[in-house]
Amino acid sequence: MPKIAAVIVAAGRGTRAGSPSLRPKQYREIGGEPVLSHTLRAILRVPSIGSVVVVTHPEDAALFEDCSGRHDRQRLERVDGGASRQESVRLGLLALRKAEPDIVIIHDAARPFVDTALIERVVAAVDPRSGALPALAVADTLKKTAQGVVTGTVDRTSLYAAQTPQGFPFAAILEAHEQAAAAGRADFTDDVAVAEWAGLPVRIVEGSAANTKLTTAADLIAAKERHLEGNAQVDPRTGNGYDVHRLVPGDHVWLCGVKIAHDQTLDGHSDADVGLHALTDALLATCGAGDIGDHFPPSDPQWKGASSDIFVRHAAAVVRQKGGRIANADVTLICEAPKIAAHRGAMREAMADMLGIALDRVSVKATTNETIGFIGRREGIAAIATASVVYPGDPS
Incomplete structure (x- = not known):
């Protein structure tokens, strides 16, 4: 299987999207999240994509941290961009050299509605000697003008509107960008233009009408109304x-x-934190990813005595790799002792940190078993956990 990587170009200032006093368009919110966060989710949703380099403006590092904290950081790397989109892409490609991918897709951060099927079409069309461009045939009649007067009609038979992500054999497109930079060419408007100049063939694949680029303030308003606050499909799930x-x-x-200091301890292969073990299973259940034993077998000596926050953080990363947004986590502890009330605040803070969500989205409760059964006899402690996760309703 070829190694696939991605470059997301997010270094622009987006001046056509509104006042310079506002955030750049890739950090403006639609549906309660920054545009870039939606774009990252769309790319990370594709499991075959490994390394993802995000090229940002040097002044936007903190804004990127806020976006990326919602996703699987192990696959993400941020690098500073250049003075032009073309230079930013070149810097992103250079950052990927250590990953040695076979294929790279290059995507604009301002296209947050790209779907998995389109990405996979692009990747499938790339081979060692050619790239792939998602595009839509031009449907409107096109006119040539001079000083505001129509001078002719353009034959639209072979005209296409280009989109991203654009896919290429990695070594070939990196070489093309390096050659263009060395030749002083900085006027290319997309990466297919760089490939054309360098003699790298590019084939057309079917684009998507939903894969719009957000350029103006009106585009952002329409995106809020049409895509995320109106007709967007979402897939809320609950795991126990x-x-x-x-x-x-x-x-x-x-x-x-x-x-918690106590006159007993919990017996287990790891630190035996029943609350976090139950929460791990609840998170994995929301995306059909098995249970804690599948990911961390008790027979594996590396997990002996391990801190259970490792398991929760891993489960949260799995959820985010699937495109999920953790909306709520609730744990009920069932024990006669120790008393939980004094520790509830610390527990909620610890879990919120592990999950990367706000404190008010985390709940911890406790109850006794009224001295009944093994719990009532203080022979053990049990926990029940529920996790609510919202996944995108991607028809692909």
Whole structure:
């Protein structure tokens, strides 16, 4: 299988999208999230894409951190862009050299509505000797003018409107950009133009009418109304998790990421944090990704004594790789002792940090078992967790 990487170009100032006092358009919000966050989700949703380099303006590092914190950071790298889009792409490609991809797709941050099917069409059309361009045949009649007067009609038979992502064999497009820079050519408007200049063939694949580029303030308003606040499909899901561990003699327990002094301890291969184990299963359940034992087998010695926040962070990353946004996490601890109330705030803060969500989206509750059963006899502690995750309604 070829190694696939992506460059997302997000270094522009977007002056046509509104007042310079506003954020650049890629950081303006639609549907409660920055445009760039939607674009990252669309790219990271494709599991075959490995490394993703995001090229931003040097002044936008903090804005990028806010966007990227909602996604799988292990696949993301930020680099500073240049004075032009062409230079920014070249710098992004240079940053990918260490990943040694076979194929790279180059996408504009201001196209947040690209879907998985389009991306896969582009990737499938790339081969070692040619690139791929998603495009739509021009439907409108085109006119030539001079001083505001129509002078002719343009034959639209072979005309296409170019979109991104544009796909290329990595080594070939990097060489083309390097050659263009060395030749002092900085006037190309997209990467297919660079490829054409360098003699790299590019074939057309079907684009998407939904894959619009947000350029003006009116585009942003329309995006809010039409795509995310009106007709956008979303896929809310709920996952449940349950875990129980035996209590044995000891001096502390770990519950929901907090160490609590106690006259017993929980027995388990890791730190036996029942709350976090249940939460891990709840998160994985929202995208059919198995359970904690599939990802962290108790037979594997590397997890002996491990901190259970590792499991939760991994499950959250899996959810985000699938395009999910964690909306809420709720854990109920069932035990006779220790008392939980004094530790609830610390538990919520720990879980919010692991999940990368706001504190008011995390809940921890506790109840006893009224001295009934193994919990009532203080032989063990159980936990029930529920996670709510919103996935995009991508028809692909």
